[in-house]
Amino acid sequence: MKFLFIAFFLLLSNSISSAIGAPCGDYGECDSFKPQLNNMESMQLGALTFINHCYGCHSLKYSRWGRISKDLDIPEEIFTNNLVFGKNVKLGDRMTGSMQPNVSETWFGIAPPDLTLVTRLHGSDWVYTYLRTFYEDSSKPYGVNNMVYPGAAMPNVLASMQGQQILSCKDVPIIASNGGVRRDELGNNITEEKCGYLKTIKGSGSMSVEEFDEAIFNLVNFMTYVGEPSRADRERMGWYVILFFIVFTAFAYLLFREYQKDYH
Numbered sequence: 001m002k003f004l005f006i007a008f009f010l011l012l013s014n015s016i017s018s019a020i021g022a023p024c025g026d027y028g029e030c031d032s033f034k035p036q037l038n039n040m041e042s043m044q045l046g047a048l049t050f051i052n053h054c055y056g057c058h059s060l061k062y063s064r065w066g067r068i069s070k071d072l073d074i075p076e077e078i079f080t081n082n083l084v085f086g087k088n089v090k091l092g093d094r095m096t097g098s099m100q101p102n103v104s105e106t107w108f109g110i111a112p113p114d115l116t117l118v119t120r121l122h123g124s125d126w127v128y129t130y131l132r133t134f135y136e137d138s139s140k141p142y143g144v145n146n147m148v149y150p151g152a153a154m155p156n157v158l159a160s161m162q163g164q165q166i167l168s169c170k171d172v173p174i175i176a177s178n179g180g181v182r183r184d185e186l187g188n189n190i191t192e193e194k195c196g197y198l199k200t201i202k203g204s205g206s207m208s209v210e211e212f213d214e215a216i217f218n219l220v221n222f223m224t225y226v227g228e229p230s231r232a233d234r235e236r237m238g239w240y241v242i243l244f245f246i247v248f249t250a251f252a253y254l255l256f257r258e259y260q261k262d263y264h
């Protein structure tokens with residue numbers, strides 16, 4: 001009885017959380033993202049994608065050019081020639097973006113937000129999923145919509161890499177009330193058509209699905225770094241702090257034992 005009660009409660013809480021406030025909107029659960037903040041190559045590639053495809057609209061105004069070049073091990077000369085965007089920009093300048101907010105507002109109806117802290121605001125999982133879930137929707141001004149952020153005013157700027165992504169339908173097995181797959185008399189699974197699945201049309205973009213996922217991984221890895229540039233340092237230092245505590249505890253214990261001797 002008790003078990004049933006708990007099971008019922010779990011089911012209920014599950015259906016509630018998926019009905020309201022699903023973390024990634026129409027997509028449901030976000031795809032998980034584990035940053036690799038010591039993977040310099042990944043973050044360098046991500047920075048390149050960001051400057052080429054995002055910086056035209058979005059600033060990273062709490063970050064400075066020079067800090068990125070230093071943290072990501074990119075020699076200053078290569079960095080200045082290939083990444084720094086805009087004339088007369090010095091390495092000590094903040095990355096304030098190249099668009100005037102009032103201009104972009106008339107273009108998109110809303111100024112593209114600064115992205116320095118976006119991975120901390122929504123979480124890297126959210127951003128990783130958001131960038132991969134644009135799909136064609138002719139009812140929208142840019143012909144695209146987004147599953148994570150329905151009605152987003154951002155065009156699908158990476159469409160040439162990803163290719164055409166559409167919502168499609170597929171046959172899925174019907175699950176019976178006992179949790180198993182429902183079958184007909186001959187033992188075949190009974191299926192029903194469900195829609196709302198993302199599908200990329202093969203060959204329509206310059207990258208395969210795996211290559212695109214990797215490019216977005218690198219991009220979001222870089223954006224996670226930008227959101228907290230000292231995180232890799234902090235995590236590395238954390239280990240030393242814990243090691244120190246262990247060593248310190250050992251010495252404190254030895255001292256305690258020394259003092260104990262006086263009482264006996």
Ligand code: HEC
Pocket residue numbers: 049050053054055056057058108110111112113115118121127130131151152153154155157158219
């Ligand atoms: C053509 C201009 C443009 C480009 C280029 C662009 N974006 Fe956007 N982006 C927008 C606009 C406009 C919004 C605001 C959407 C809204 O709120 O409806 C936005 C919103 C976002 C958001 C959601 C922010 C939030 O807090 O809601 C993220 C994340 C984002 N963009 C990431 C990117 C990345 C990463 C790139 C590069 C691959 C990029 N954008 C390129 C215009 C652009």
